[in-house]
Amino acid sequence: MENLIYLDNNATTRVDDKVLEAMLPYFKEEYANPSSMYDFAKHSGRAIFEARGIIKDFFNAANEKEIIFTSCGSESANMAIRGVLNMNKNKKHIVTTKVEHACVLNLYQTLEKEGYTVDYIGVNSNGEIDLAQLEDAIHFDTALVSVMYANNETGVIFPIQKIAEIIKRKNPQTKFFVDAVQVAGKIPIDVQELGVDLLSISGHKFHAPKGVGALYCNSKTILTPLIIGGHQERGKRAGTENVPYIVGLAKAAEIATDFLKYESTEVKRLRDKLESGILKNIYNARLNTGAAYRVPNTTNIGFEYIEGELILLHLSDLGICASSGSACTSGSLEPSHVLRAMNVPFTAIHGSIRFSLSKYTTEKDVDYVNEVLPGIIEKIRLISPYQDELAELKKLKNM
């Protein structure tokens, strides 16, 4: 689409041209099944071998055998969680957070029906995890602690290394799974330094295509497979390997490593410019995460006393893509579970918008959003039923 300003990179990203280029031969010339015996298959087998080495380095894992290729972040998470629990059937307790992605939370709701007890750890008003509550929750029966690395809606980063230390202190037998889908390509991942047992990523969040992911599972952790069948992935995940996509994932990981510095400087600078522009020029805007430590590309801003969906529609008319924390369920707008866990005031929760940038975001994109957004918000404010409250807010902010 011409004149598109894409600020929804936490939802998905554009495939990098170099990633696509690396994948193409594996659709056309090198299409052999890597399990086949003839020489022709050696090329695709070699491609998977090399990709595994690249992902091992991307995670700083100790061994290639600790990498399992999957179809997405959701599959990686389901495999980690079910796999660990199946191997520890006598333990029935899990600790997680209230702000996990649906692929984790909905699985825990299912597991509760299957007899597991799950403790959901809360966050403060900036979205930071309550470590004391987490420490209290872990006990002798805890099979698994599962915590995301960064939140998809707010970008807030959780202190994974500290959590790993708490787990070791409270119950060294407890396994630790980290959903790292929203940090891959944004900050470095070092599974050994973090001290995690399992960690998941998804290609489409860092410029690989949709339909490929990976799971790190350290050599001390044994998993039952989620998909049973052939011997692929050392018997841990059956199904003929998706060679082009695995090649694409590895290429994206290589490129992402080279871009980490750019993410932490240039992408962050543009995010901060967008954020400060909005907060400076729009009196009913509030930064939902306060001073919390975040990934460099994400900002979540609440526009008080107006509806987020209306903002998105106006932005969309101008070719600007962002997202709101609300999910439209059965005709009613249910505010996001993440913002609810943070106790974002009701005045702002329905008007919260996430902007997520990438290496493709330009200065021009950010300047344009900063130019048009105040007018959009003004238009929507005029039809808000909260005119007295808005006038009060305007006075308070001296604007």
Ligand code: PLP
């Ligand atoms: N975990 C987090 C934090 C996510 O943001 C997402 C996707 O939005 C997922 C897991 C699921 O990844 P996938 O879409 O690859 O299944």
